[in-house]
Amino acid sequence: MAELASLVQRLEVAVSRLETMSGPGGSAGESAGGAVSAYVEAFDAIANGPVAQYFTLSQKIGGDVLKHADMMKQAFSCQRQLLVTASSSQKPSDPVLTTLLQPVSKAIQQVQAFREQNRTSPQFNHLSAVSESVPALGWVAMAPKPGPYVKEMQDAAMFYTNRVLKDFKEKDKTHVDWVKAYVSIWTELQNYIKQHHTTGLSWSKSGPVASASAAAPSAPAGGCPPPPPPGPPPPMEVSAPSGGGSSGAGERNALFASINKGSDITKGLKHVKDDEKTHKNPNLRTQPTPVRTGPKPFLSSAASSRPAATAAPTRTLPPVLELEGKKWKVENQEGVEGLVISDTELKQVVYAFKCNKSTLQVKGKINSITLDNCKKMGLVFDDVVGIVEMINCKDVKIQVLGKVPTISINKTDGCHVYLSNDSLQCEIISAKSSEMNILVPNKDGEFTELPVPEQFKTIWDGKKLVTTATEIAG
Helix, strand or coil: CHHHHHHHHHHHHHHHHHHHHHCHHHCCCCCCCCCCCHHHHHHHHHHHHHHHHHHHHHHHHCHHHHHHHHHHHHHHHHHHHHHHHHHHCECCCHHHHHHHHHHHHHHHHHHHHHHHHCCCCCCHHHHHHHHHHHHHHHHHHCCCCHHHHHHHHHHHCHHHHHHHHHHHCCCCHHHHHHHHHHHHHHHHHHHHHHHHCCCCCCCCCCCCECCHHHCCCCCCCCCCCCCCCCCCCCCCCCCCCCCCCHHHHHHHHHHHHHHCCHHHHHHHCCCCCHHHCCCCCCHHHHCCCCCCCCCCCCCCHHHHHCCCCCCCCCCCCCCEEEEECCEEEEECCECCCCEEECCCCCCCEEEEECCECCEEEEEEEECEEEEECCECCEEEEEEECCEEEEECCEEEEEEECCCCCEEEEECCEEEEEECCHHHCCCEEEEECCEEEEEEEECCCCCEEEEECCCCEEEEECCCCEEEEECCCCC
């Protein structure tokens, strides 16, 4: 019987290996001969197609765009390693799955951190387009609808890709091709998910359960490897109270004995006289009563002798108001009311970053003005030939004295725009913003305040979606 059981076990192992090698979709991952599953090959087609084209165009553009593209290339490499693991292994437990997802997650964080570290880059729109949409690579953890999630991330980048197209449409076709190649990555990824991972990442139905050791290395480029995990916590010392467990048992016995007295249990209570009852003597309610102080928390001798820790001081950066090339940089201004930029040229731009409770006046005609992460900021300007935009701002006020073709309000809460008679034809574009008001001048010199719609209604008319602004009654 023992020999028969051993033979059956060997046959089961052999059958399992055959199923692994010839399963649906070729779910053997990368075998010793280099064969990969069908959906890994399909992912390679994306990597060798639009991703490779995006990387080639990034090399032509160079600078921060190329550095960003290197990080994206590493992110797709980490995702491919995860797909190879899933194609040859069964789905693991949640803790192991979290470990397997960490390389992709860290690659996404690295791409986003690079954008935040280079906000003054001349290629900031390119970096923002990639940074806003790279979370789409997290579709591997988005069940049961990974495809719509990728579409949502692709739409998040549209604001910045449109700006790249607007800036370079008539100047450099390479940047236009770069946008098309980058957008096509997410379009092809949606088609790929719809075909191979409709309701989530497809794991092999046979083969071993995936282990944490299959995770791709996730050390950032140029960085040192992550530190080893901390050791286990020291064993907790449990010391029994003096008297051992017998004292606890004795207290419980005394409690039950007093309960078993029945009506005699109230004999130990103090009798309250009528002149001591507050409901019969209202004057007693106004008299102060002693406040019982509860037990104080335990403080060790070391803790009681140690002074209270003081909060770390917040880091304040020096204020900046300077012309760097063709860009006026206005940064970290705090409570300054008289900021003025007067010596301007048509090709120059103004970029204000993290200014609080300040006022800036820009004289003359200039190309564009951007307010980024500003709070309670006031801006007055003469003429802008390009665009005036607010990003991630709160409670800002803008006054146009001359002309401006476009005003963009993005991720901003609280914005008042005072138009002039010459700027009434400007376009106002808003996204993810609230409390926006446009003030239009009257004949008597006063302003009429008009709110920008924040609520919309979308219906299907049989051919397309039709969206209109709605007004809340009341």
